[in-house]
Amino acid sequence: MLKAVETIELTNRQEHIVDIVKQNGPITGEQIAERLSLTRATLRPDLAILTMAGYLDARPRVGYFYTGKTGTELLGEKVKNITVRHYQSRPIVVQESSSVYDAICTMFLEDVGTLFVTDKQTTLVGVLSRKDLLRASLGKQALESIPVSIIMTRMPNITVCKEDDLIIEVAKKLINKQIDGLPIVQDVDYGSGYEVIGRITKTNITSLLVDLANEETI
């Protein structure tokens, strides 16, 4: 995962600096250092962290201001800037001519819950979930003889996203549509279809949550 400073748990000294700036801002680095009986150089990393994380604002020749934002507000702002590009998985794709039997094998072998279906030109034509395959398995027909194109959810009813979309928008789509994942697509043939370039699922969003808790997001 990409790493940088963001909504962080502050050290005692950083909390102290925030308090000083809250009460006395605008205040220069020198003045903060004086109040803490430390050198300006010692404080420099703390001030850099607090500024980058959004707790403080710095203006040249004026000093530091308290932005008034709480950790939760900063976390919210941060989440609203994370895009699909940062949390995605490899798409697992089967051809529309594949059988339900082959799709089930692929789902087990690749250990995924959603398969995307493409035509011969690699254009997205469908989605297959675990329950789609289970439903097909309940019938009497041999699974080798049923093409996935008969049972898949098909275009234009597929919810998709692009690499630059916000993760939070994807999360809302997953909840509203009650699905587990979305294909990440790019336009082909001047918008007449989509090529699948990735996959984003509830698992990716769970790992974002863990990274946020561990302070390891972008």
Ligand code: ADP
């Ligand atoms: P499961 O069936 O394992 O609970 P989902 O909740 O993801 O998995 O799928 C529910 C239904 O929604 C299935 O019929 C599936 O084909 C369809 N589906 C899954 N993903 C999408 C998507 N991105 N767009 C449209 N339909 C989808």
